[in-house]
Amino acid sequence: MAIRKIVKYGDPILRQKLKHTDYEALREELPQLIKDMEETCLSVHGVGLAANQIGLDYRLAVILIPESDKKNASLKRIVIINPEFEDKQGELVEEEGCLSLPGLWVEIPRATDVTVRFVDENGQPRRVRARGLLAKAFQHEIDHLDGKLFIDYADPVLKTAIKKEIKKLRPTWN
Numbered sequence: 001m002a003i004r005k006i007v008k009y010g011d012p013i014l015r016q017k018l019k020h021t022d023y024e025a026l027r028e029e030l031p032q033l034i035k036d037m038e039e040t041c042l043s044v045h046g047v048g049l050a051a052n053q054i055g056l057d058y059r060l061a062v063i064l065i066p067e068s069d070k071k072n073a074s075l076k077r078i079v080i081i082n083p084e085f086e087d088k089q090g091e092l093v094e095e096e097g098c099l100s101l102p103g104l105w106v107e108i109p110r111a112t113d114v115t116v117r118f119v120d121e122n123g124q125p126r127r128v129r130a131r132g133l134l135a136k137a138f139q140h141e142i143d144h145l146d147g148k149l150f151i152d153y154a155d156p157v158l159k160t161a162i163k164k165e166i167k168k169l170r171p172t173w174n
């Protein structure tokens, strides 16, 4: 396993709409790639990582949501390949961050309930309904695959402040 370098804001690949992924063509390298992406994501306490965040042009992302009940703490792992929204409902404004813009937190609107179709790491078609953090993670990661970032949803006044904040934060990124 290997921790990959996370691409930071300013790299053009974060603004790229990623290519439809041919599951069969990727099948052999997929297990290692997913392990690397999960390890990279966990190493920085992220809840999701898209392929372009490690410099790859695949419509692929991993989602790792911490789950806990009274007895156990565990992780809900979802690998999404070629995902598409079937439905989005509701709206909630909450603070969000991104591993490609570390240290920046911005309040943006997201749908509260989503239904997503995708292919999983075994090549199986899946349809998942999600709420809460998982719904947010689906929206954040699928945006990455379309070259969008969470800061795009900020209102114009906030965008000016964000630009200044990014200038301040950039020297701390590597």
Ligand SMILES: [Zn+2]
Pocket (backbone or CB within 6 Å): 097, 098, 099, 100, 140, 144
């Ligand atoms: Zn992100």
